[in-house]
Amino acid sequence: xxxxxxxxxxxxxxxxxxxxxxxxxxxxxxxxxxxxxxxxxxxxxxxxxxxxxxxxxxxxxxxxxxxxxxxxxxxxxxxxxxxxxxxxxxxxxxxxxxxxxxxxxxxxxxxxxxxxxxxxxxxxxxxxxxxxxxxxxxxxxxxxxxxxxxxxxxxxxxxxxxxxxxxxxxx
Amino acid sequence: xxxxxxxxxxxxxxxxxxxxxxxxxxxxxxxxxxxxxxxxxxxxxxxxxxxxxxxxxxxxxxxxxxxxxxxxxxxxxxxxxxxxxxxxxxxxxxxxxxxxxxxxxxxxxxxxxxxxxxxxxxxxxxxxxxxxxxxxxxxxxxxxxxxxxxxxxxxxxxxxxxxxxxxxxxxxxxxxxxxxxxxxxxxxxxxxxxxxxxxxxxxxxxxxxxxxxxxxxxxxxxxxxxxxxxxxxxxxxxxxxxxxxxxxxxxxxxxxxxxxxxxxxxxxxxxxxxxxxxxxxxxxxxxxxxxxxxxxxxxxxxxxxxxxxxxxxxxxxxxxxxxxxxxxxxxxxxxxxxxxxxxxxxxxxxxxxxxxxxxxxxxxxxxxxxxxxxxxxxxxxxxxxxxxxxxxxxxxxxxxxxxxxxxxxxxxxxxxxx
Numbered sequence: 001x002x003x004x005x006x007x008x009x010x011x012x013x014x015x016x017x018x019x020x021x022x023x024x025x026x027x028x029x030x031x032x033x034x035x036x037x038x039x040x041x042x043x044x045x046x047x048x049x050x051x052x053x054x055x056x057x058x059x060x061x062x063x064x065x066x067x068x069x070x071x072x073x074x075x076x077x078x079x080x081x082x083x084x085x086x087x088x089x090x091x092x093x094x095x096x097x098x099x100x101x102x103x104x105x106x107x108x109x110x111x112x113x114x115x116x117x118x119x120x121x122x123x124x125x126x127x128x129x130x131x132x133x134x135x136x137x138x139x140x141x142x143x144x145x146x147x148x149x150x151x152x153x154x155x156x157x158x159x160x161x162x163x164x165x166x167x168x169x170x171x
Numbered sequence: 172x173x174x175x176x177x178x179x180x181x182x183x184x185x186x187x188x189x190x191x192x193x194x195x196x197x198x199x200x201x202x203x204x205x206x207x208x209x210x211x212x213x214x215x216x217x218x219x220x221x222x223x224x225x226x227x228x229x230x231x232x233x234x235x236x237x238x239x240x241x242x243x244x245x246x247x248x249x250x251x252x253x254x255x256x257x258x259x260x261x262x263x264x265x266x267x268x269x270x271x272x273x274x275x276x277x278x279x280x281x282x283x284x285x286x287x288x289x290x291x292x293x294x295x296x297x298x299x300x301x302x303x304x305x306x307x308x309x310x311x312x313x314x315x316x317x318x319x320x321x322x323x324x325x326x327x328x329x330x331x332x333x334x335x336x337x338x339x340x341x342x343x344x345x346x347x348x349x350x351x352x353x354x355x356x357x358x359x360x361x362x363x364x365x366x367x368x369x370x371x372x373x374x375x376x377x378x379x380x381x382x383x384x385x386x387x388x389x390x391x392x393x394x395x396x397x398x399x400x401x402x403x404x405x406x407x408x409x410x411x412x413x414x415x416x417x418x419x420x421x422x423x424x425x426x427x428x429x430x431x432x433x434x435x436x437x438x439x440x441x442x443x444x445x446x447x448x449x450x451x452x453x454x455x456x457x458x459x460x461x462x463x464x465x466x467x468x469x470x471x472x473x474x475x476x477x478x479x480x481x482x483x484x485x486x487x488x489x490x491x492x493x494x495x496x497x498x499x500x501x502x503x504x505x506x507x508x509x510x511x512x513x514x515x516x517x518x519x520x521x522x523x524x525x526x527x528x529x530x531x532x533x534x535x536x537x538x539x540x541x542x543x544x545x546x547x548x549x550x551x552x553x554x555x556x557x558x559x560x561x562x563x564x565x566x567x568x569x570x571x572x573x574x575x576x577x578x579x580x581x582x583x584x585x586x587x588x589x
Contacts, residue, residue, distance in 0.1 A: 016197045023194040028185050031192075041192055049203045074296070077325075084338060107182045127181035159175040 015055050019048055021064050025129075029069070030076045032124045034107050040076075047072035068138055069129060073121070111161045119154040122147055257541040258584045264303045264314040271303065271567060271588050272332075278560040279575045280308050281337035284588070287330060298324055303369045304355055306337065308575065309586055315355035321345070333373040340371040343390075366390055376424030377559065379403040380449060382416055382432075400432070400449060408450045412443040421463065425470015426559075433464030433475070440464065440475055458491055458498050465513035468561045474513050476504075487511050490519070502534030512555040512563075516578040520555040520563055528555065530579060541583040542572065552574060 023044060030040035051058055051068045062085050112120050121140065125131045133151070137144040180291045262271045262284050274284035300322055302315040321330070321342060343351040348361040350369055361367045371388055375381040379402050384395035385445045398416040402409050414420070414434040430445040432472040440461035443452045462478035475498060476487035483510035487508055491498040504511065507524045511531075516519050519531040526547050545567050546552055553567040563574035563581065569588050574581035 019194060019197055019200065024189040024192045025185075027192040028188045031188055032181075032184065037191065044192070045195060045200065045203065048200050052200050052204055108180055123177075127177060128185060155177060158177060162175050162180075 006156055015059070016163050018059075018064060022068060023048065025065075026069055026072050029124055029128045030072060030130055032109065032112060033073075033120055035113055038127055043075045044072055046075055073125075073139065077117075077121070107162075107165070111165070114161055115154050115157055119150045119157070122150040123154040123158070126151060173339050235399050240315060258346075258582065259588050260309045260584055262303075262309065262312065262586050262588045264301075264312045273566060273571050273588055274305070274586055275332050275334045276309075276558060276562070276564060276571075276573060277334050277336050278558050279562040279573065281306055282309060283332055283334045283340050285330065285332065285342075296323075300324065300330060300339055302342075302355065304340075306354075309584065310574075317355075318349060318358050318360060319341075320360070321349055321358075322443070333370060335369060339369055339372075341367065341373060343370070368403060375403055376430065377424060377426075378424050378428065378430065378448065380409075380422065380424060380430060382420065382422050398438050402449070408448065408515065410452065411447055412445070412449075412452045413454045414441050414443050416492070423464060423466035425466050425473075426468055427470035431464060431466055431473065435462055442473075442475070453496070455493070456498065461488060461491060461498075463487070465511065467513040467515050467517075469515045469559050469561060471515070472517055474512055474519065476511055486524075504531060509552040510554045512557055514557055514578075515561050518579065520557070522552050522555060524552055528553075532579075537579070539574070539581070539583065545572075 016028045026047065027040050027044040030043055031037055034040055034043075047068050050071050051064070058067050061067060113122070115123070118140075122136055124137065125136045126133075131139065133144050133147045140147070184387075189359055255258045262274050263286075271284045271286045274282040276282035282305045283302065284304075285300055288297065288299050300317070302317045302321070303312040304315055305312050322346075324330070324344065331343045333343060335341065339350070339352050340355065343363075343366075347363055348366045348370055349358045350361065350367045351358045352369065359367065361370075366388065370390060371381060372379065374383075374390060380400060381403060382398050382400050384398050387395075395419065398418075400409060400411055400416065400419075400422070412432045412434060415436070416432070416434065419435040421431075421433045425431070428446070428448075431442060432444075432451070432455055433440055433442045435441075439457040439459045441457040442455045444455065447453045458475055460477050461475035463476050465474040465476060466472070473493040475491040475493075477489040477490060479486040487510075488503050488506065490501045490504060490511075492501050493499075504519070504521060505523060509522045510522045512520045514530065517532055520528065521531050521536065522528040526544050527538050528542045528545075529536055531537075542565065545565075551567075553565055556564045556566070558564060561577060563573040567573070571586045571588075573584045573586070575584060576582055
């Protein structure tokens with residue numbers, strides 16, 4: 001388990017406080033990754049359940065939030081695999097889905113959907129979970145160079161997509 | 172291409188999205204944890220009930236008609252003999268470094284087990300599973316290649332082994348079933364809501380009879396006021412036994428093909444028997460005080476026993492044996508009998524709360540020396556189970572014991588998983 005970064009808030013010992021402080025942050029990360037609000041809420045709650053089951057031990061960690069974040073991301077990745085399987089199944093049935101309304105708040109979500117899952121995972125962990133390249137590499141079990149490559153490609157793709165979108169909006 | 176400030180974009184996203192997530196509350200987390208623990212407990216109990224049930228209810232032979240293998244004598248050349256006739260064998264493939272769970276034997280020669288590093292892990296990527304199989308009574312074990320989703324699971328869901336026979340095994344996790352019908356050479360995957368038909372044989376008799384709630388398939392815990400008897404594959408002509416199949420029943424099929432249903436209602440037990448594959452039934456006289464039906468693997472001996480407890484632990488003392496169509500009360504079991512199982516040859520296999528197990532015949536209890544002193548805590552007393560070929564199994568974690576042979580002439584083998 002990683003140590004708390006310098007200047008980080010000391011971890012609350014009480015689970016209730018820990019839950020209140022970290023729930024939204026984790027949920028927002030998963031929302032950006034999955035693009036599904038309800039799934040993000042549900043998985044986040046499940047991650048905190050698993051944390052509570054082991055709270056006696058986890059509360060003693062330097063950074064208990066790192067535990068709940070990892071569990072949440074593992075669950076989200078598992079869920080995404082199953083969703084992909086379902087999507088492939090639907091595709092075989094030639095079912096067509098029409099995009100719904102696109103409120104401003106989900107502009108970033110739309111942009112993130114163009115990224116491969118690995119790149120999306122890396123950039124969300126970097127920009128929303130505030131993890132360093134080394135921390136992302138540790139969490140995902142890949143070399144740092146791979147994370148740097150994912151981040152670079154993701155930034156380029158996002159910038160291009162968002163720029164095109166802005167220009168299309170002005171036209 | 173214009174400069175896009177991703178940091179600002181993500182910050183704005185977080186600021187607007189965060190308030191849309193409302194933590195359901197710690198009480199909801201606690202409730203969810205309790206519910207999951209309760210479900211795990213229920214599931215474990217249900218599986219234990221399936222595994223500990225009367226042999227006849229869960230007797231399984233090859234549906235393809237493959238004859239059961241003969242009772243083999245264990246190979247002493249590969250075993251350590253620590254004391255007397257007790258033979259020690261290790262469960263695991265050569266070179267395996269992880270501990271395996273208790274093996275599940277389907278007869279004296281064939282068994283399955285798996286290793287699981289998931290228990291106690293916090294992260295799913297630390298979780299690995301591997302399957303092994305023996306075809307020589309546990310003298311050797313061979314690793315089996317399992318589907319990637321079994322070897323590297325995506326969730327911590329408990330994996331159950333539902334062995335059917337030497338060639339067929341069903342594995343079930345929280346969402347899926349995996350079936351092999353060729354001894355592990357290949358597997359097929361099935362969704363949780365649509366288990367393969369073969370899986371149903373795990374809860375069926377050797378002839379494929381199973382009792383379940385209408386609309387369910389018998390693999391789920393029963394939750395209906397009245398269940399029904401059916402035959403897997405729909406073999407026609409199944410008529411319902413003349414008893415009410417609510418919850419307190421036992422279904423058993425002996426090796427002679429006779430089908431038995433025992434139902435406990437209040438303080439009496441009523442048994443119905445069919446000798447023609449559930450086409451017609453004969454109702455036997457109810458027995459007041461009896462609580463449970465036992466049928467020997469060969470079907471020749473049918474018993475009733477009472478229960479001194481309303482718990483899952485029966486603590487029987489009284490016995491009735493079927494002679495013709497009449498129940499005759501026999502000698503009383505030892506006072507500290509914990510559980511009882513019917514074996515072939517008129518034997519009742521007992522475990523006792525004070526430690527040790529043995530057999531009861533003609534009113535006399537004879538301890539098995541190899542099983543003496545295996546447990547001392549009354550809470551840890553194991554059950555005997557008889558396998559379709561008449562092998563006696565005793566599960567006493569972390570070890571499991573097989574009594575291979577016939578009648579009282581048995582060689583006892585201890586399988587260690589550590």
